[in-house]
Amino acid sequence: MLRVNQRPWLVPVQDITERKKAEEALRKSEKQSAFLAQTAFELVELTSIQEIYKYTVQKLYELLEGNSIVSLVEYNHGENRWKMQQIKGVGKKITELSGLLGFDINNLEGDISTKYSNQITGDKVTEVDFDFPGLFNNKLSAAVGSAVKKMFSVEKMYCIAFQQDKQISGNITFITSKKSKPINIKLIETFIQQVSTVVKKQKAEKRLLESEEKYRRIADNVTDVIWVTDLEMNPTYISPSVERVFGVKPEEYLKLPISKTYPPASLEKFQKTLTEEFAKEQDPKADKNRIFQLEVERYYADGTIGWDAISANFMRDEQDNPIAIQGVSRDITARKQAEQELIKAKEKAEESDRLKSAFLANMSHEIRTPMNGILGFTDLLLKPDLSSDQKESFIKIVHQSGQRMLNTVNNIIEISKVEAGMIQVDKKETDINQRLR
DSSP, X not given: OOOOOOOOOOOOOOOOHHHHHHHHHHHHHHHHHHHHHHHHHHHHHOOSHHHHHHHHHHHHHXXXXXXXXXXXXXXXXXXXXXXXXXXXXXXXXXXHHHHXXXXXXXXXXXXXXXHHHTTOOTTSOEEEOOXXXXXXXXXXXXXXXXXXXHHTTEEEEEEEEEEETTEEEEEEEEEEETTOOXXXXXXXXXXXXXXXXXXXXXXXXXXXXXXXXXXXXXHHHXXXXXXXXXXXXXXXXXXXXXXXXXXOOHHHHTTSOGGGTSOHXXXXXXXXXXXXXXXHTTOTTSOTTOOEEEEEEEEOTTSOEEEXXXXXXXXXXXXXXXEEEEEEEEEOHHHHHHHHHXXXXXXXXXXXXXXXXXXXXXXXXXXXXHHHXXXXXXXXXXXXXXXXXXXXXXXXXXXXXXXXXXXXXXXXXXXXXXXXXOOOOOOOOOOHHHHHO
């Protein structure tokens, strides 16, 4: 019987624990990177703040694999209030919870609690005590807080803030239960940073749109015309008010050459002003924000001429070099017409005053002449040695002089009545020869 020498088999064994850990860590890292890449792409597709809030809560709920409550509240620092925007994970217990609290959980709001707001600064996940009454500044009883904690088997409570312009604009709270899996804090923080960036961008765009709309309404309704031209005075922008003020549609105005807008004399005046302003640019001490003003004639749409009061200055690039002209035009035609009327009235008043002065000088002569006759011949009548014929002749002259002076006074009165519009016509026969004599 043959016997075969038997030897034990030697099997090499290698410890691959670290490799498996590294592979698992790599899978997690790849999974997290894929999650962040997907959420970054999906976030930028959202068009409203509410959509972003809803998406954020849903994604966090999925990250926590259920068995958790995720809520997002927004702050109003002006009123020191917070308001619920989204909540996920309450499920069928929402009716029971709302009945316990006494109000709808979806419309939950309250005063900002200093106890929590002081803890959740920055964009880091912070574990906080589950003090449900404390969220409402102790306006709820401790018994209600205990009931809520028992209802959802609360184990831990975490908060993370999202910021805007270095101010917390809201926070996300997630409450885990005993069935919840460990949370990935780093992944959540990175995700919330993405959310904060997108929310900040959305709010900035909203403010920009509101600002543009506000200034568009101002430009549409302002009584002045706002405009921009290049340095050759060719228009590049005109506010809609140009149609109301000057009768030209904005799109038509932008096609008009400057010669169709201003008469030659106005263009010359405008060009002279610009030449002077460009000369000032050579002075390093010149005020870069200076405004130049002028009043010029301009054409209306129907070809008539009105007046324009212009206030303008240079638009500049980053090196403070002029690149365009911006200004405001105000229609002052009515004011100019009023000024012309005042000038005419002044000239008329001055002429009237001159004529009155000449008239009074003439009248003083007309009055003195008969008055000298009356006084002179009255003195002669006092002489004792006058004959009856002489006395009769002197008395006649005195009478004629008095009549002449009376007529002169009546004429002055008549002129005053003419100026006052109170003249009366007195028709009677007149001896022309006698008048001439």
